[in-house]
Amino acid sequence: MAKFTLIQNPTFKTDVMLPTVGGEPVKVEFEFKYRDRAELADLYAEWDERHKELGLKSQEVGLKxxxxxxxxxxxxxxSAIVAGWDVDEAFTAGNLRILVRSISSAPRAVLEAYSDAFAKARLGNS
Known part of the structure; x- marks a missing residue:
């Protein structure tokens, strides 16, 4: 019989298909920080608000x-969701910035993989 616990692990791992310029996406294992439903709601609400504010500024500040x-x-x-990764370079704030700066679709791929991990947990428990 499978053993279930109400207390979730503080981190979990899942694969992310990171896009590459001029090549095929590469599967990279990421370690993510677990957050409960209320924490996720707070996090997503904050991000939504920040995106809206940023969108309003886009015309006045210029593209750069x-x-x-x-x-x-x-x-x-x-930084709020990633605890580590299986990449040759160490997981640091500087290297995280390099990932975000290097390929514009990389942040979306990571964020979607994080969200998908929770969605799969919901589906698996229905």
Whole structure:
């Protein structure tokens, strides 16, 4: 019989298909921070608000500044959920920024994998 516990592990691992420029996506294992439903709701609400504010600023600050602000937000988002990764370079704030700056679709891939892990947990428990 499977053993179930109400207390979740503080982290979990899942694969993320990271896009590459001019090549095929690469499967990379990420270690994510677990958050309960209330924490996720708070986190997603904050991000939604920040995205709205950023969108309103896009016309007034110009493309270069908008891109810098978006990169900052995406680095903060990934810092809030990522605990580690299986990449040759160490998981550091600087390397996380390099990931976000290097390929514009990488943050979305990581965020979607995080969200999908929770969705699969919901489906698996229905």
């Amino acid at each position: 500044k908008f891109t810098e602000l978006l990169i900052d937000l995406q680095v903060e988002q990934l």
